[in-house]
Amino acid sequence: MTDHRQAALDYARQHERDFEKNLQEFVAIPSISTSPEHKPQMQQAADWVANRLKSLGMNNVQILPTDLHPVVYGEWLGAPGKPTVLIYGHYDVQPVDPIELWRDDPFSGRVDGDRMMGRGASDMKGQDAACFNAVESIVKTGSLPVNVKWILEGEEEIGSPSLPKFLEQHKELLKADFCLNPDSGMLARDEPTLTYGLRGLAYFEIRVQGPASDLHSGIYGGAVHNPAIVLAELVAGMHDRDGRITLPGFYDRVRELPAEERAELARLPITDEKTKALTGVPEVYGEKGYTTVERIGARPTLDVNGFLSGFVGEGSKTVLPAKAMAKVSMRLVPDQDPKEVHQQLLAYLEKNAPKTVTWEVVMFAGGAASISDINLPGAQALAKAFETVWGKRPYFKREGGSVPVVGYMQKILGMESVLTGFGLPDDNLHAPNEKLDLPSWHNGTKALVHFLFNLA
Amino acid sequence: MTDHRQAALDYARQHERDFEKNLQEFVAIPSISTSPEHKPQMQQAADWVANRLKSLGMNNVQILPTDLHPVVYGEWLGAPGKPTVLIYGHYDVQPVDPIELWRDDPFSGRVDGDRMMGRGASDMKGQDAACFNAVESIVKTGSLPVNVKWILEGEEEIGSPSLPKFLEQHKELLKADFCLNPDSGMLARDEPTLTYGLRGLAYFEIRVQGPASDLHSGIYGGAVHNPAIVLAELVAGMHDRDGRITLPGFYDRVRELPAEERAELARLPITDEKTKALTGVPEVYGEKGYTTVERIGARPTLDVNGFLSGFVGEGSKTVLPAKAMAKVSMRLVPDQDPKEVHQQLLAYLEKNAPKTVTWEVVMFAGGAASISDINLPGAQALAKAFETVWGKRPYFKREGGSVPVVGYMQKILGMESVLTGFGLPDDNLHAPNEKLDLPSWHNGTKALVHFLFNLA
Numbered sequence: 001m002t003d004h005r006q007a008a009l010d011y012a013r014q015h016e017r018d019f020e021k022n023l024q025e026f027v028a029i030p031s032i033s034t035s036p037e038h039k040p041q042m043q044q045a046a047d048w049v050a051n052r053l054k055s056l057g058m059n060n061v062q063i064l065p066t067d068l069h070p071v072v073y074g075e076w077l078g079a080p081g082k083p084t085v086l087i088y089g090h091y092d093v094q095p096v097d098p099i100e101l102w103r104d105d106p107f108s109g110r111v112d113g114d115r116m117m118g119r120g121a122s123d124m125k126g127q128d129a130a131c132f133n134a135v136e137s138i139v140k141t142g143s144l145p146v147n148v149k150w151i152l153e154g155e156e157e158i159g160s161p162s163l164p165k166f167l168e169q170h171k172e173l174l175k176a177d178f179c180l181n182p183d184s185g186m187l188a189r190d191e192p193t194l195t196y197g198l199r200g201l202a203y204f205e206i207r208v209q210g211p212a213s214d215l216h217s218g219i220y221g222g223a224v225h226n227p228a229i230v231l232a233e234l235v236a237g238m239h240d241r242d243g244r245i246t247l248p249g250f251y252d253r254v255r256e257l258p259a260e261e262r263a264e265l266a267r268l269p270i271t272d273e274k275t276k277a278l279t280g281v282p283e284v285y286g287e288k289g290y291t292t293v294e295r296i297g298a299r300p301t302l303d304v305n306g307f308l309s310g311f312v313g314e315g316s317k318t319v320l321p322a323k324a325m326a327k328v329s330m331r332l333v334p335d336q337d338p339k340e341v342h343q344q345l346l347a348y349l350e351k352n353a354p355k356t357v358t359w360e361v362v363m364f365a366g367g368a369a370s371i372s373d374i375n376l377p378g379a380q381a382l383a384k385a386f387e388t389v390w391g392k393r394p395y396f397k398r399e400g401g402s403v404p405v406v407g408y409m410q411k412i413l414g415m416e417s418v419l420t421g422f423g424l425p426d427d428n429l430h431a432p433n434e435k436l437d438l439p440s441w442h443n444g445t446k447a448l449v450h451f452l453f454n455l456a
Numbered sequence: 457m458t459d460h461r462q463a464a465l466d467y468a469r470q471h472e473r474d475f476e477k478n479l480q481e482f483v484a485i486p487s488i489s490t491s492p493e494h495k496p497q498m499q500q501a502a503d504w505v506a507n508r509l510k511s512l513g514m515n516n517v518q519i520l521p522t523d524l525h526p527v528v529y530g531e532w533l534g535a536p537g538k539p540t541v542l543i544y545g546h547y548d549v550q551p552v553d554p555i556e557l558w559r560d561d562p563f564s565g566r567v568d569g570d571r572m573m574g575r576g577a578s579d580m581k582g583q584d585a586a587c588f589n590a591v592e593s594i595v596k597t598g599s600l601p602v603n604v605k606w607i608l609e610g611e612e613e614i615g616s617p618s619l620p621k622f623l624e625q626h627k628e629l630l631k632a633d634f635c636l637n638p639d640s641g642m643l644a645r646d647e648p649t650l651t652y653g654l655r656g657l658a659y660f661e662i663r664v665q666g667p668a669s670d671l672h673s674g675i676y677g678g679a680v681h682n683p684a685i686v687l688a689e690l691v692a693g694m695h696d697r698d699g700r701i702t703l704p705g706f707y708d709r710v711r712e713l714p715a716e717e718r719a720e721l722a723r724l725p726i727t728d729e730k731t732k733a734l735t736g737v738p739e740v741y742g743e744k745g746y747t748t749v750e751r752i753g754a755r756p757t758l759d760v761n762g763f764l765s766g767f768v769g770e771g772s773k774t775v776l777p778a779k780a781m782a783k784v785s786m787r788l789v790p791d792q793d794p795k796e797v798h799q800q801l802l803a804y805l806e807k808n809a810p811k812t813v814t815w816e817v818v819m820f821a822g823g824a825a826s827i828s829d830i831n832l833p834g835a836q837a838l839a840k841a842f843e844t845v846w847g848k849r850p851y852f853k854r855e856g857g858s859v860p861v862v863g864y865m866q867k868i869l870g871m872e873s874v875l876t877g878f879g880l881p882d883d884n885l886h887a888p889n890e891k892l893d894l895p896s897w898h899n900g901t902k903a904l905v906h907f908l909f910n911l912a
Binding site: 215226239286287295296305317320425 | 490491492551553554557614615655657659661666667668669670671672673674675677678679680681682684685687688689691693694695731736737738739740741751752755757758759760761762764765766767769770771772773775776777780781782783785787810812813814820821855856857858884885886887888889
C-alpha cells in the first residue's frame with residue numbers, strides 16, 4: 001500500500017466525527033424538490049454543496065441554472081493521463097409527510113447510537129457525503145491520483161425532469177471515462193453491493209370526474225356512477241389474477257431473464273422471510289412464476305402511490321364524491337419505454353373507463369430502465385476496493401428503484417455508470433424516520449478512498 | 457276560511473323579511489356535529505333553538521343531554537281534546553369541506569336574489585325555521601288550534617346515535633298522535649311533495665394495512681401487495697357487471713316493488729335528462745332492470761364516500777403506502793337490517809381479502825328503511841294544505857336519503873311520521889354552496905299554517 005493511500009485512510013478514520021457533523025449540516029437543509037414553497041431551501045442546499053466542493057479544492061465550481069432546480073458542478077483535472085471519473089449525486093430529498101409518524105424533526109440529523117436520523121440522511125445526502133469524505137481524506141494528505149468531475153442535481157426525487165436538457169447542453173464539460181453513481185445501496189451491513197441493473201419509472205395521475213360537484217349519497221345513490229368506485233374498478237383491472245399487468249402491450253418489450261442470470265440472482269441473500277421481517281407484511285406478493293428478487297429487480301410492476309376521493313376526515317359524511325384521483329406508477333425493465341407505457345395506459349382507460357364519467361391522465365415522470373457492464377474498469381476498481389475493506393467479494397445485483405440519470409448518461413453522454421451506495425434496506429427511504437447506518441457509511445468512505453487509488 | 461287562519465297567513469306574508477333574518481342567525485352557527493372541535497357551537501345552536509321555542513310561547517322548554525349532543529324539547533298543550541303533533545327537527549349540519557369550492561363563507565346566510573346561501577340553510581335549519589315561522593304566525597294572531605311538541609336533535613348528520621336511547625327514556629314526554637318530519641324535500645319548485653318511503657343507511661370504514669410503514673415503491677414494488685390496490689380490488693368486487701351488490705345475502709330481505717307502485721313512481725316528474733342536467737354527469741348509472749327513480753328510492757345502493765391512501769399532494773412521490781382506507785355506505789330498503797349488512801360486509805371481506813394484508817371494519821351509523829301510511833289524518837291534512845297553497849295535489853314519493861329517526865319513531869314510540877320539506881333537488885345538500893329557495897320556503901310556512909288549522 002502506498003504511503004499516500006495509507007495516510008488518506010488514517011485521515012478518514014481520525015475524522016469520522018467531523019464527517020458526521022458536516023453531514024448533519026447538509027441534512028438540516030429541507031431541500032424538498034417537489035414542494036414549491038421549499039425553493040429557497042433548494043438554493044441553500046445548492047450553495048452548501050458548491051462551498052463543500054470548493055473546500056475540497058475543486059476548480060470551476062458553478063451553480064448552473066435549469067428550468068427548475070440548479071445543478072452544481074465542480075472539477076479537479078490535475079492528473080493528466082489518468083482516468084476521469086464523473087461523480088453523480090443529488091442534493092434534493094423526498095417530502096416528509098406523514099410528518100406525525102416521525103419520532104424526530106425530519107431535519108434534525110440526530111445521531112442515535114450507530115444511526116443518523118433524518119430525511120435524506122441515506123437518500124442521498126449521506127452518499128454524496130461519503131464521496132466528499134473520501135476526496136477530503138485524499139486531498140488533505142496529498143493530491144488526487146485521478147481526475148474528478150462532480151455533478152449534483154436537485155430534481156432526482158421528482159424524476160430529474162431538467163437533467164436530459166442539461167446533459168445535452170454540457171456534453172463537453174461533463175466528458176469523463178465513466179460515472180460513479182452512489183445512489184444505490186447495500187444488501188445488508190457488511191454485504192457490499194454493486195448494482196448493475198435498475199428499473200425505469202413511468203408515473204401518472206389519473207383523474208376521474210363524475211358529477212359536477214359532490215352530491216348527497218342518499219338522494220343520488222342509484223342515479224350516478226360513483227367516481228371512486230369507477231376508479232377503484234379501473235385500478236383493480238390493471239392486474240390479472242396472476243399479478244400480471246393488463247395494460248395492452250405492456251409486456252411486449254420486456255426482456256426475458258436468461259437462465260444464468262436467474263441462477264445468479266437466486267444466490268443473493270434475500271429471502272421472503274427477510275422481506276416479511278423488514279416490511280411487516282403478513283405475506284409477500286407479486287407476479288406468478290418469479291421469485292421476489294426477480295420481481296423486484298428484473299420484472300416490471302405497477303403500484304398505486306396515492307388514492308384520494310370524497311370525505312377522508314374522521315367520522316362519516318354521506319357524500320357521493322364528484323371526483324377521484326389515483327397516482328399510479330410503473331417500474332420498468334429493459335426494453336420498456338415510458339412514453340409507450342403512457343400510450344398503453346391511455347389505451348387501457350379508453351377501453352375500460354365507462355361513459356358515465358370523464359377522465360384525464362397527467363404524466364409526472366418517465367425514465368427507462370438500464371443495465372450496466374460489470375466488467376468496466378471502474379466497476380472492477382470498486383469491487384476490489386470493497387474486497388479490501390470488507391474482506392469479501394461484493395454482490396452484483398439488479399435493483400428495483402429507478403435512477404433515470406443512469407439511462408440519460410448512457411443515452412446522452414454515451415457514458416456507463418458504476419452504481420453503488422452505503423445505505424441499508426431498512427433505512428426507511430421515502431418513508432418516516434429515514435436513517436443512515438454510520439458504520440456502513442464510514443466503511444463506504446474508506447472503500448471510496450481505495451477506489452480512487454485503484455483507478456489510477 | 458276562519459278569521460284566525462287568515463290573520464296568521466297575513467302575518468306570515470308581512471314578516472317574510474323577519475323570518476329570513478331569523479334564519480340567518482340560525483345558519484350563522486357552525487353546528488357541525490361530526491367535528492369534535494365544534495362542540496361549543498353545537499351547544500350554542502341548542503341554546504338558540506331553546507330560546508326560539510320560548511319566543512313562540514312554548515312551555516317546559518329543556519335542553520336534554522345525551523351521550524353526545526343535546527336534544528331540545530318544548531311543548532304547548534293548551535288545546536285539550538285536539539290532536540297532538542310532534543314536530544321533529546335537527547339543528548346540526550354537515551361538514552363544509554371541500555371549503556375551497558364555496559363561493560361564500562359557508563355560514564354567511566347571505567341572501568342572493570331568491571336564495572339564501574349557507575350550510576344547513578336547506579338541510580335542515582330552513583325546514584326547522586318554516587315550522588317556527590308557521591307557529592309564530594298563529595300564536596302572534598291567536599292561539600294554536602292543536603297541541604304541539606318539539607324535538608330537535610343534534611346528531612342527525614352523523615346517524616342519530618343517541619336518539620334511540622333518548623326516545624326510550626322519554627316515551628311519556630313525547631307521546632303524540634303522529635310526527636311531522638320536514639327533513640325531506642320537494643321534487644321541484646311548485647311541486648309540493650310528501651315522502652312516504654325512506655331508505656336506511658349502513659356506514660362503514662374499511663381499513664387495510666399492508667407493510668408496517670410506507671415503503672419505496674422501487675425497492676419493494678414486486679415484493680409487497682399494495683394496500684391501495686387491494687382495497688381498490690375489494691371495492692371493485694362489491695358490484696357485479698349489472699350494478700348489483702355482491703355482498704353475500706344482501707338482497708335476501710329486499711322487498712320487491714309491486715307493479716302498481718312501479719307505475720305510480722313512473723309518473724313522478726323525474727327524468728334521466730333532468731338528473732343529468734342537475735348533476736352534470738355524462739350518463740346516469742345504476743342497477744340493471746330498474747329506472748333511475750326506482751333505483752334511488754326503492755332499491756338498495758352501495759357508495760364509496762371517501763378513499764384515502766398514500767401520497768395525495770401535488771406532484772409525485774414514489775411511495776408504496778402502508779395502508780388504505782375507504783368509507784363505504786349502503787342505502788337500504790325494507791326489510792334490510794343494518795346489523796345484518798354489517799355481517800354481510802364482514803363475510804365478503806373474509807372471503808375476498810387476500811392474506812397479504814390485514815384489515816378491519818368500523819361501523820359508524822346504521823338505520824333501517826321505512827315506509828309510512830299515506831292515509832294518516834296528518835298526511836291528509838298536509839296534502840290538503842299543499843293543494844290550498846300551490847293549487848295542485850302533491851306528489852307522493854319514495855326518497856333515497858335516510859332519516860333513521862323515522863324508523864326509531866315507528867319502532868320505539870309506535871308513531872308514524874309525515875315526511876315533507878321545502879328544499880329543492882339542486883340545493884347542494886351535503887355539498888359546497890348549499891342554498892335554500894326562498895319562494896318555496898315562504899310557501900312552506902303558509903302550507904304549515906294551513907296544516908295546523910286543517911288538523912284541528
